Amino acid sequence: MIGNHDRRVIIVGGGIAGLAVARLLSENGLPFTLVERSDKLGGHTKDWACMAVDECKNCFCCLVFDYEDTVASCRNSEILVGYELSSVVSSDSGIQRVKVRQVDSGAEQEIQASALVLAIGFDTFDPVDKGFWGYGQIDGVLTLADLNHIIRSNDLGKLSPVPEGALDVAFFQCIGSRDKSIGANYCSQYCCGSAIRAALKLIHEVPGCNVSIFYIDLQLPGKTTRDLMEEAQEKGVRFLQGVPGEIRPLQEGGLQVISEIDGQNVAERFDRIVLSVGQRPSASAAAISKILGAPLNEFGFFETRTLFDAVRSPANGVYIAGSCSSPASIPDVAVSAGTVVSAIIADIEKAS
Template sequence: MDNQTKKVLILGGGIAGLTAAWELSRQNISVELVEKSCFLGGHAIGFTCKATDKCQQCGACSVEDMLKNVVNEPLINVHLRTEIKELKKSAKFNITLTKSDIELPDSQIKNLPSGKAAKGFSKYNNPLYVTDSDKDKMGSSCQITADAVIVATGYSPFDPNRKSTYGYGKWKNVITGLDLENIIRENGSLVRPSDGQKPQKVAFIQCVGSRDERLGNLWCSEVCCPYAMRMAGTVKHDNPNADITMFYIDIQNSGKEFPVFYEKIKQNIRFVRTIPVDIYPLENDGLELRHMAEEEGSPSSESFDLVVLSVGIMPGKDSGKLSEITGIPVNQDGFLDNEISCCPCSSSAKSTQASQPSTSSQSASSIAGLFVAGTAKGPAGIAASMADAGKTAFEAMKYLGVIK
């Protein structure tokens, strides 16, 4: 069969969905790319470059590159503000799509001369601005037949309100790592939400929602240590007088060349091994952070201008619903996954044959032709999501007989 007649439906237009779509289109497979929100790029398109003078390998620019690829590729047909309603498998997949009722993200609402609109982060977003009335016109309600389906619906960031003692939403200068990304992307440097000034004393709190047995979250989100450290480096580069502290349990690696990166960052940033207890407001929108410093073995407290909560990667809010629609099971952590048992795989760039048993390809779901890619199946950074999406595209093509 001619490749041209093969079609794959991809749910999710974040970095995994974009990459999978692009790789499929390279082999002349047409793609229906379905995105629930009004913009492509997912969380990662709102991430900021974390270079100092040197690139810190965060991968944010790769998302921009991939979005550019996808929007210029005629084989990829994009459905914004659209979600899946029903999926039936016969010889092919029959999918019913419907307009999603997702709200425009508050963090992206801008006041334009023409009124209020949500703004896409990249110039490759089309449309670039969406107003409420534009939104109502967007979305596809239709039936699509596809030969295979890739679910790349991503993650939901941990809801910091579940850690109520940190006062997220109550104290203006307690923000999440994602807020921080967007603030820098929008302003070109870090400014405090309360007064628009550059903060001098900044704290990062790691593992907010991750590695938390009490919450039942028995996983490391893998991306937070890298992003917090890179971000701290960027903030320090922009404002050399900034005084930055990171509260942590264990520092996780950021990929290749980590030891050099870590040694350097340790010279600029204070690391304190403890997870703070709570945060109280001070005058001038300052914050008092109480913690039990392990080194001293006694309670202490310290004031900061801004506190960043490194919220973790949680299963997508829709994963239960998607599991019902598609039949893909969720694992014990709530991520969409058919890999019941798996080795600790692939996040180390230095993985070797000696230590990693070769696992047979396992991304294939129990229903033939249905695949999961990216953070929908567990924590991953940009680079790892892209690699996984490529691998998933490979397996989907194998299923389609486009490749062997």
């Protein structure tokens, strides 16, 4: 019985999805235990950079701090950092008890549970897995995540090969997304917007920076993302359809790619190439799926019941928030977390 408040909602994962669920649960008077395997809360979002250029560009990364602050001050709830899910006991009516294990010591503790929310997020695609972009081998090839870390540490000067010199940057979209050969024939949702914001940031912060974005199809969901693209075009960002398959280091320095412009093959030189890496299912999804009996879909993300019931797992009492059920941008995650909390409360209402 989910309505019994002696028991808690267990949230697995302390990234932005888990924090968003925790915050809204506690605001609705429902106690939770949040379990995070790593040593810090916030997940990917915490390491990403602010994309404001004179004004906020709605990259949404700062939200993780708002969520974390609210969650840290929740009464009647607990946050277990450095813990992971080890086992569950369920009945027909759902989850009954959950065992969590401290990652370092292996010490276990049991918690009376009313429901379990999976919010384990995603892993970024590792381009080394598909070697032809030379990531990790060729200097100057980095991922969108790497670029964010550089911006976050305010180290943009490091990008230019010659201090104060010109900087030509290319973004390659859909790296590890929309790629059937690796079982990732889906769009990763966040990368077009993220790349365009990062392009605007680079142009703003680095004098003499030119940016080209190579894409397959631009996905500009949301009402004002199209404006963002127009702004980028006005500021000189080139949008080129077709992603080059190969990057060659040049003897004289720089990187060469062959791109197709108006039906002609053109060799272009860039100083830095940013791979907009997609979202892959978390490495721990398979193990957690087994523990909970919560099935995964063909791509390896957690399956949900129906198109319209998209936060309940077929496993009773298990709810799925954020990008572990489907690649998601931060606004998607916020909506998904709200839907999870709504589903949990609706189930309490139904039961009582």
